[in-house]
Amino acid sequence: MSLATRQLKTYGSGLVHLLFPNLCEGCRQPLLKGEEVVCLNCEALIPYTNFHLISENETALRLAGRIPFQNASSLTFFTNESLIQHLIHGLKYKSKKQNGVFLGKEIGKTIKDANWKIHGIIPVPLHPKKEAIRGYNQSELIANGIGEVLSIPVFNKCLQRTRNTTSQTEKTRTERVENVSGAFTLSKFEVLKGKHLLLVDDVLTTGATLESCALTLLQIPNVEISIATIAIAAN
Numbered sequence: 479m480s481l482a483t484r485q486l487k488t489y490g491s492g493l494v495h496l497l498f499p500n501l502c503e504g505c506r507q508p509l510l511k512g513e514e515v516v517c518l519n520c521e522a523l524i525p526y527t528n529f530h531l532i533s534e535n536e537t538a539l540r541l542a543g544r545i546p547f548q549n550a551s552s553l554t555f556f557t558n559e560s561l562i563q564h565l566i567h568g569l570k571y572k573s574k575k576q577n578g579v580f581l582g583k584e585i586g587k588t589i590k591d592a593n594w595k596i597h598g599i600i601p602v603p604l605h606p607k608k609e610a611i612r613g614y615n616q617s618e619l620i621a622n623g624i625g626e627v628l629s630i631p632v633f634n635k636c637l638q639r640t641r642n643t644t645s646q647t648e649k650t651r652t653e654r655v656e657n658v659s660g661a662f663t664l665s666k667f668e669v670l671k672g673k674h675l676l677l678v679d680d681v682l683t684t685g686a687t688l689e690s691c692a693l694t695l696l697q698i699p700n701v702e703i704s705i706a707t708i709a710i711a712a713n
């Protein structure tokens with residue numbers, strides 16, 4: 479690209495920003511330079527858990543005894559009618575892909591701080607039919623944000639959801655585990671052998687989906703699993 483084209487492009491995006499500034503997802507004020515998705519004031523209101531600093535945190539305890547894992551953490555506490563609920567809802571149902579990448583980057587920073595030594599990221603897959611309807615997998619966007627901060631690859635083809643499960647809400651814990659067990663399969667997984675993998679999902683509730691994914695991944699020789707989600711909700 480020539481310098482002139484590049485300057486024109488920079489000028490163009492500046493003009494677009496001037497005419498249509500990105501607004502904060504929290505307070506709808508224009509975002510300032512360096513701010514992404516939410517302004518600094520709204521970001522300060524996000525209830526970060528700091529679970530990455532505590533090995534026996536609520537996320538780890540919820541999964542303990544069900545699957546072997548190295549580390550587990552959720553970035554925030556999920557509460558109804560909150561900014562974090564709004565960000566996740568936008569990510570899942572309103573094509574606000576940037577919400578996923580932004581929150582993924584925040585997760586990435588915490589994992590970098592905690593020095594988890596991850597080799598690659600596995601987003602919890604959607605069933606292909608569901609992904610086709612939505613147009614993307616929200617967990618993959620979160621994974622991309624994490625991968626960017628940690629400079630590690632996202633493996634989005636190795637774990638696949640082969641059964642389109644029914645909704646997990648309104649089910650008991652046992653029903654949820656039965657609902658997703660055997661719903662995932664491996665494909666072209668040789669590349670994952672011996673790796674420490676980070677399994678990524680949006681919200682942790684019972685953990686049945688993560689449990690089923692982890693059990694599938696653990697069939698690969700010498701794999702270690704860590705887990706990260708954007709939020710932890712009431713069980």
Ligand SMILES: [Zn+2]
Pocket residue numbers: 502503504505506507516517518519520521
């Ligand atoms: Zn704001």
